Amino acid sequence: MLPLAKTSVAWRDADSLWVGTDYGEGSLTTSGYPRVAKLWTRGTPLANATPVFEVPADWVTLAAVSLHNPEGRYDLVVTTPSFFRGHYYLILGDRKVRLDLPEDVSLQGIFKDRLLISLRSDWTVAGTTYPQDALLAIDLDDFLQGSRDFETLFSPSERVSLSEVATTRDSLLIATLDNVRGRLYRLRPGDSSWTREEIPLPGPGSAGFAATTDQQELFFFSYTDFLNPSSLYLVEGDGAPELVKRTPAWFDAAGMATAQYQAISKDGTAIPYFVVTPKDFVADGTAPTVLYGYGGFEVPQRPSRPAKGEVLTAKVMRTVGASTRITGSAFGCSASASVSPIETSSSPAMTTISPASACSTSMRSSPWCT
Numbered sequence: 001m002l003p004l005a006k007t008s009v010a011w012r013d014a015d016s017l018w019v020g021t022d023y024g025e026g027s028l029t030t031s032g033y034p035r036v037a038k039l040w041t042r043g044t045p046l047a048n049a050t051p052v053f054e055v056p057a058d059w060v061t062l063a064a065v066s067l068h069n070p071e072g073r074y075d076l077v078v079t080t081p082s083f084f085r086g087h088y089y090l091i092l093g094d095r096k097v098r099l100d101l102p103e104d105v106s107l108q109g110i111f112k113d114r115l116l117i118s119l120r121s122d123w124t125v126a127g128t129t130y131p132q133d134a135l136l137a138i139d140l141d142d143f144l145q146g147s148r149d150f151e152t153l154f155s156p157s158e159r160v161s162l163s164e165v166a167t168t169r170d171s172l173l174i175a176t177l178d179n180v181r182g183r184l185y186r187l188r189p190g191d192s193s194w195t196r197e198e199i200p201l202p203g204p205g206s207a208g209f210a211a212t213t214d215q216q217e218l219f220f221f222s223y224t225d226f227l228n229p230s231s232l233y234l235v236e237g238d239g240a241p242e243l244v245k246r247t248p249a250w251f252d253a254a255g256m257a258t259a260q261y262q263a264i265s266k267d268g269t270a271i272p273y274f275v276v277t278p279k280d281f282v283a284d285g286t287a288p289t290v291l292y293g294y295g296g297f298e299v300p301q302r303p304s305r306p307a308k309g310e311v312l313t314a315k316v317m318r319t320v321g322a323s324t325r326i327t328g329s330a331f332g333c334s335a336s337a338s339v340s341p342i343e344t345s346s347s348p349a350m351t352t353i354s355p356a357s358a359c360s361t362s363m364r365s366s367p368w369c370t
Contacts (some may be wrong), residue, residue: 002019002021002037002046003022004022005021005022005025005191006021006022006032006033006034007019007021007022008020008021008034008037008061008063008064008068009021009323010063010064010066010293012039012066012073012075012342013064013073013103014017014042015041015042016039016041016042017040017266017342018038018039018040018052018063018064018066019037019038019039019040020033020034020035020036020038020061020062020063021034022034023036023038026057029055029057029058029060029061029324030057030058031061033060033061034050034061034062035055035056035057035059035061035062036053036054036062036065037051037052037053037054037062037063037064037077038050038051039052039064043048045150052064052077052091053077053079053089053096054055055079059080059081059082060081060082061079061080062077062078062079062080063077063078064076064077064091065077065078066149067109067110067169068214069110069111069169069214070169070215071240071357072114074090074110074155075090075091076088076089076090076107077091077096077156077351078107081103084104085103086105087102087103088107090144095146099115099143101117102121102123103118103121104119104121105119105120105123106118106119106120107123108165109165109167111137112189113141114137114138114140114189115137115139115140116135116136116172117135117136118131118134118135118136118162118165119132120132121133124281125148128148128150128198129268130150130152131155132156132164133156133161134152134155134162135152135154135162135165135174135347136149136150136151136155137150137153138150141170153172153174153187154176159178159179160177160350161176161177161367162174162176163175163177163208164208164209166212166219167198168212168213168216168217168218169210169213169215169216169281170188170217171186171187171188172186172187172188172189172194172211172259173185173219174187175207175208177302177303180196180272180274180302180303181204181206181260181303182201182205182206182207182208182223182302183198183201183207183222184198184199184207184209185198186198187196189281194245199235199241199322200241200291201223201241202223203228203305204225204227205223205224205225205228205302205304206212206225206302206303206304207221207222207223208221208222209222209246210222210232217237218234218236218237218248219235220232220233220235220244221241222350224302224303225258225303226274226301227253227256227258228247228253229246229247229248229250230243230246230247231245231246231247232245232246244251253271255278255279256277256278256279256347257277257279257281258274258275258276258277258278258303259274259275260272260274261273261274261275273293274303329331
């Protein structure tokens with residue numbers, strides 16, 4: 001039995017586990033996370049687990065993991081000197097080979113013997129500059145032998161960013177935010193290039209991968225928007241998405257409509273927002289408006305079905321629900337709900353708001369909320 005602690009556990013194989021936990025004095029970082037990773041074999045006491053790696057006490061943590069796919073098993077150690085920084089080591093027998101990558105790279109997995117990484121900042125290597133948020137792939141053996149000739153599988157644009165990466169037996173799956181609307185794609189490697197196919201969604205809402213497996217060609221994804229409840233879909237092989245389960249509707253959304261606009265802040269930034277109204281709504285500046293916005297910890301607010309009371313308020317009391325999509329700092333800014341008339345009759349896309357209005361009173365002292 002493992003002790004009560006901040007613990008990381010991952011299967012290596014059927015008879016052994018990678019374990020990071022409280023092994024006693026000196027085994028935790030100053031943040032209280034494991035600083036020692038060990039390999040624990042079935043049928044043996046934890047005290048006999050074999051040490052694999054350790055990090056300094058003032059680092060955040062570490063973890064040992066195994067990636068299992070049809071091509072084999074890859075054993076790795078991931079160390080975290082500080083948040084949003086990491087080092088990746090590939091375990092090759094008794095050696096731990098550090099992957100020559102920037103500290104702010106995110107390792108997205110190993111697929112068909114290709115190393116997959118996404119970038120948090122621009123990276124210039126071997127004469128090529130890859131942009132922040134790009135998704136790159138390279139043959140792992142070639143990379144270990146010094147090649148830096150990456151394939152770019154996704155490159156961001158002004159309004160399109162990488163949201164999620166997953167894999168199945170034969171496909172690489174990526175989710176993107178396209179002007180805050182979710183999109184899903186399936187990529188497959190060919191002889192000379194990758195094929196790319198968009199997975200159809202029920203509408204312009206939020207979508208993400210709910211479950212995947214590297215052993216079969218199938219995956220589940222979730223979908224929701226302002227008027228449709230959270231739903232689970234299954235995609236098998238090249239088939240179309242099939243609805244598996246849906247949460248209760250709680251309210252009848254008939255007679256409601258949504259629209260997307262953008263507000264121009266004082267610094268010129270275009271901030272997308274969505275408006276939920278009755279279908280026969282007339283924008284004459286007299287309708288009370290409930291406005292909510294949040295942006296923090298690099299977590300965007302995506303389209304999602306609101307609480308029952310919010311839509312009933314909009315439907316019965318003839319109010320307008322407006323939700324802004326603010327990209328916040330790592331410390332966060334938020335806007336609490338307020339009620340005021342909304343003026344959309346002339347040009348909804350040119351609404352002007354102040355960045356400071358997107359910060360709650362408690363956050364006004366933050367330099368990110370000025």
